[in-house]
Amino acid sequence: MSENTPIDEVARPDAPPPEGDGQFAEDQTLTPEFVRSVSDAIEAEDADAFEGLTNELHPADVADLIGLLHEEDREALIALLGGALPAEVLAELDEDLLEHIIEVMGPAKVAEAVAELDTDDAAFVLEDLDEEKQAEILSYAPIEDRLALRAALDFEEESAGRLMQREFFASPAFWTVGQIIDRMRGTEELPDTFYEVFVVDPAFKPVGSVPLSTLLKSPRETVIETIMISRNMRTVPVTMDQEEVAYLFEQYNLISVPVVDDAERLIGMITVDDVVEMVREETHEDMLALGGVEADTGLNDTVFETVRSRFSWLAVNLVTAILASLVIALFDGAIGQIVALAVLMPIVASMGGNAGTQTLTVVVRSLATKDLTASNATRIVLREALVGLLNGVLFAIIMGALAGVWYFASGWGGQDDAMRLGLVVGVAMVVNLLCAGLAGILVPISLQRAGADPAVSSAVFVTTVTDVVGFFVFLGLAAAVLLPAAS
């Protein structure tokens, strides 16, 4: 706390309040003015000023601050801090920043920082590096840290094994509340914070749990077995995917969960504070996938990385767009004779695309929350088909009428032709919105059954269906119905 450091840019009250004093805007983000004064301090190589500005910040806010700095300022900051960021800040950095920061810090400093962290946080810092880099950093770590970290990193990414911490408090069922409290007061190796005592049988299999609040409310002589919750005891196998772990926490309002090995023995614990962020991440992954963006991209990737990761998805889209335009090319003769078809065809395709995206979004979400299951799939498919059909009919009437009137008013054809064109638009609309509803639900369900992620690549299949069907039905019908009449 360098209270006597003169800082010109920012007015600081004598006793800074725990939050605020101009660092945070109303929406809880750091203000541009504050970020600028931090940049200035870094560029002036004034470590005391930096410390004075940031010593009241939570490590998570410092991590955000570093994300908001320019790249050269980030590097200058690390140099200013003696070549390393604090370990707890490292654990809060976004993945897209971490790699670069680790590069700048160098293996020895990273190893030093990582040794200060819990295994789950340390594994988070290292997991995105390639194996060579990981090995290099671990070679600088003390032997016991190295072994624990290797064990954590050996579990698959996004598995319960990666998420869990190895520290927890377990008790046999016959202990009393008093015995447990005495034991807690005497033990050094307890986790920093925990919320439940796990009750285990002689084989170390979890059989129940006691929330700490229950423990505190109970008299010392109470036997654990009489107050433990054993009904619906949830345990998590070490290999479980983090998405499933998140689902358990959400479904059963869990606060912590015991992690077990193949023999169902308790080996670790996952706590809810690690799950909150994960729930957001998992849902964002679905959202990004639907938007055609790779999951592990962020605002701090380089322009080159971003171009590359977006390129691949756009290339897939190009292929499907060419497919759709080949359908159009089939009917170039009809378009040559009735240019109105070229004007109207994107409307039919666009409505189908939007209706398909609506259904797809609802379905991907319902699959993620497990509201859509094998038990109600058939019913929901029929429901979506019916919704597509009904909206198809409504928009067929609206757009059919509009198209007919517009065609007639433009003087492109007679009343008969106009009615026929309206009819063609209407039928194409009904067929395309029905197909959109069906594709919107059948594509993600099929992908899921095939073991794929329903969010990834569903969108491209669905819009391919709606484009191809939309153009084919509209132009095909138009060619069949209008051309003989027009000629």
Next chain:
Amino acid sequence: MSENTPIDEVARPDAPPPEGDGQFAEDQTLTPEFVRSVSDAIEAEDADAFEGLTNELHPADVADLIGLLHEEDREALIALLGGALPAEVLAELDEDLLEHIIEVMGPAKVAEAVAELDTDDAAFVLEDLDEEKQAEILSYAPIEDRLALRAALDFEEESAGRLMQREFFASPAFWTVGQIIDRMRGTEELPDTFYEVFVVDPAFKPVGSVPLSTLLKSPRETVIETIMISRNMRTVPVTMDQEEVAYLFEQYNLISVPVVDDAERLIGMITVDDVVEMVREETHEDMLALGGVEADTGLNDTVFETVRSRFSWLAVNLVTAILASLVIALFDGAIGQIVALAVLMPIVASMGGNAGTQTLTVVVRSLATKDLTASNATRIVLREALVGLLNGVLFAIIMGALAGVWYFASGWGGQDDAMRLGLVVGVAMVVNLLCAGLAGILVPISLQRAGADPAVSSAVFVTTVTDVVGFFVFLGLAAAVLLPAAS
């Protein structure tokens, strides 16, 4: 527990294990077979069989089960259970089911069930009803419940006041660990579960917190002030939006947070288990909004409700599609002379739409996680423009070459015309992908600055831009460059 009830459909072991026995599929959802045997029990009006099948289920699973039943079975089940669902099941139902269930149960039974719940859960059950219905139900509730519930419902929906529970444990800073534990053992009105003791000053303002695990680890004579965490103490004003509350929990890994009134006095507590589901909900709202679906829709809405809620968004899309087709109509003369333009124009528009959606998705996500703030907005806008430009150049080369070759090979024109067409496609692609990148970030940022939700309605603006720009630049250039040459 009706162990002696004969149940034909399901084989149940003598001592049912805590999880499984065929109720759950591998993906943790209820199996169709299990749902069917529950339906059968309900249709046979066999209350014992229903009880036997479901007594091991968590209330959250029972709520899911009810969602999976057909509507008539739901009503039959309520009748079978004496006209009411258990209160804890009611609290776990999806919003789209709740209204119907409450209708079937009737106000008296609902009031009875609601009285058993904590205020936050009770408010959840009642909040989506209209005021008249709420008043009717509350009139059946005992006076003290009625007052507490009215107070909870008076807070705005999705505010901290709605989320908080009024039960918490607070302590002055001068108490000892022993005093607190004795007090907890003697007090009846403690919350069911809690994770922290809030430390308050004489004005009942929160000044720190002590995790229960710290309390348990500390000797009885320890003074609270010496173990409390006061640095970066977070409190939540009762009016704070739940999205901001969720952000605080996620950013600072909170487990519970004190809620304060205007005078900064402690009046309630929000715990993390209520936040996990909310984080998913808030993110899903963004995802649904981007997909053009209203946030409060679910699989159990009626077909009519679904058609209506989807219709409005499709109607907006129809307007923008018509706008785009009016742009096409401007150039009908050019299309009539060169039909290839009609074939190629959707490709340019579609690539722009996809690139815009990519940027939009990343931006909406970054705004939600507060990674994109006033401090880095300019830099990220330039970055997205550059990404759009670079991908535009790449796809201009690819698609320009393809279009030229295809045009030449189709025999529609000579080598010169083919080169010009390729050039037109290329330039239109560059311009549209650049505009897509800019629209993808500027639209949601502007909406947010204007106080609107950037997820809602961004998509329609962005695709309007990419459609209009795509068609206009491509067809306009083609008309300017190709028509004189072709004539």
